Amino acid sequence: MSKSKTNMRDIASAAGVSVTAVWMVIHEKPGISPSTAEKVWSVINNLDYKPRKSNSNSQMDAVGLLIEQSSIPAISDVFYGDVIRGVQSEAERLGMRVVLSVFDRNKRGFDLNGLIQDVRGVVVANDGDLPAQTVLQLTALDMPIVLIESYIAGHVFPCVLGDNFMAGYQITRHILNLGHRDIAVLKGPSKYSSLVDRLRGCMAAMAEEHLLFPPEWMPEPMSGHPLKGYVQMQEILALDRHPTAVIAISDKTAIGAMGAIREAGLRIPDDIAIGSIDNTRESQFMRPPLTTVHIPKYELGVLAMQKLNRIIMGEDTTAFKSVVYSELIVRESCGSAR
């Protein structure tokens, strides 16, 4: 008759309710009155009840957040900081843990098995360096995935994106409306699908005015260079003819470019206007404050988590893109109409 430990049945009889009721209280299911819940909790404390086996799914469900190595310092920083916060807070609301998993571009053959062991799905914050193959591997294992700010051409995956195309269109349209016609663009590496979409949006806006970016005003980006737009802008400024406006594909690129412009002794926006895309926190503190297009990064994160949850629950059947609206933020770096 010497019981090893108190169990749910003990609690139930001590509190004068059914085992089911005790179970419902512990698992915070609806259909229990506050008074009963309080009674049960106090009995649980008195009898010092511990759930016997840390049972199967008594530990929360978890989702993986796959992110590229170099973005890790960025967590508290520019772009991905906000989306990670979004993923995390929505996961919490849904009662899930987020396990962070880092992809190292130098280490070949990323160990997926470690990740997928105890995870219900993964959010892939693709930076372009996570090869498509890794993503394909995951889906081959029937692991639900959601991509953030990237898609894989020729494959149909659920993803959530900023409206990159429209963002490119909006900033270009703004600069065009200000009267500029000699416009340069600082593009990003083509492995980032979000950045190529932005560029396409810029091109479409130009084309509507029957304009093309001159090839010499679209320099290729330096891969791996710390100050993104700096070298590209220098290349442009070394040419005979200067543009009157520059579009930077991201705020980070704009920072580099503004450095190069200032070093050349030119004024922003009087000599060269500059606009970009992202609306990272620092953009408003730059000198002059940057005119840019807001991409709702936090919302990107919560939407991704919601979408992943729906896929796990079997609600979302067809894969589609969720695209959050972008918004032009006019500050001072583009000046006013000429």
Added chain:
Amino acid sequence: MSKSKTNMRDIASAAGVSVTAVWMVIHEKPGISPSTAEKVWSVINNLDYKPRKSNSNSQMDAVGLLIEQSSIPAISDVFYGDVIRGVQSEAERLGMRVVLSVFDRNKRGFDLNGLIQDVRGVVVANDGDLPAQTVLQLTALDMPIVLIESYIAGHVFPCVLGDNFMAGYQITRHILNLGHRDIAVLKGPSKYSSLVDRLRGCMAAMAEEHLLFPPEWMPEPMSGHPLKGYVQMQEILALDRHPTAVIAISDKTAIGAMGAIREAGLRIPDDIAIGSIDNTRESQFMRPPLTTVHIPKYELGVLAMQKLNRIIMGEDTTAFKSVVYSELIVRESCGSAR
């Protein structure tokens, strides 16, 4: 003691279950065994039970489907037929009725009150003729809405779209890859946001090759003309120089254009290649079969209904675009590489 009618309590005692169980059977709630359900149903039939008052929400929830007058014949026809089927079938799955409501562009001051009376939300299958004002009115009344294949610039509404931009890009890229450089485009009226997105996609693909559509090869569409692309194509063929390929902004436009090309005594695709967007059912039966980009119209409908349902349920909080993937369908109207 003479009861006027049998009620739930009678059924319950006759079937030997609780009133709650009877209620659950009638409302098809989970948690009833098939055997009990059958027993209750047979008692209901024997005692000829009719629910007393056709009670409040015993009639299903309904959603409105707002569609433009001229699209009505199209229900069994080209584009909107499939999306309406999608909306309807998903609504049925969710236990909702769809009430169809027609917008007549000639009759000013559309009577919303009639529609919103007993409807939980509205799917707006916007054709461009439904003015933004009508949609704004609806949201001012706190009526949840979802737009299909359109968005309103400067406003943030939940909507579901085909990937029109990518579709335009894909068909143009295909034609470019085939070696064409002299390309014309038959655009649509600018009031249709989906058609302007397609055109922008085309322009972006061209711009990537440092190409622009010559203005004379981008004729304005005839509004109201029955055969969409016919006149536009004739205008192009009347010029001195002919393009080697034409992009039609929709399958319907392609049909008209192909007529004009053939009347001019030219062969498709040998003299002029033609590609378009939609992949309507007829496109595969055309002569030659049309190379086009598939827009998943049925899925558009079910996604719209799902989204509306979530908004009604208060699950979706931030408005965003749901974009379904498009797919290039290569048939014969573009021929092979030149």
Added chain:
DNA sequence: TCTTTATCTTGTTTACTAAACAAATTTCGA
């Protein structure tokens, strides 16, 4: 001694109920 099988715990789920509640509807006294 080692493995296999049966039994027992413990937690979880299903199918169902009593009683409280809310909204119409009827009754009834002034």
Added chain:
DNA sequence: TCGAAATTTGTTTAGTAAACAAGATAAAGA
């Protein structure tokens, strides 16, 4: 003959008993 009170009817909340699943433990067989 009008309005408050009582009643009917459907609906919701807060539970329960019993079946079920799966790991732990004990018992039996090779």
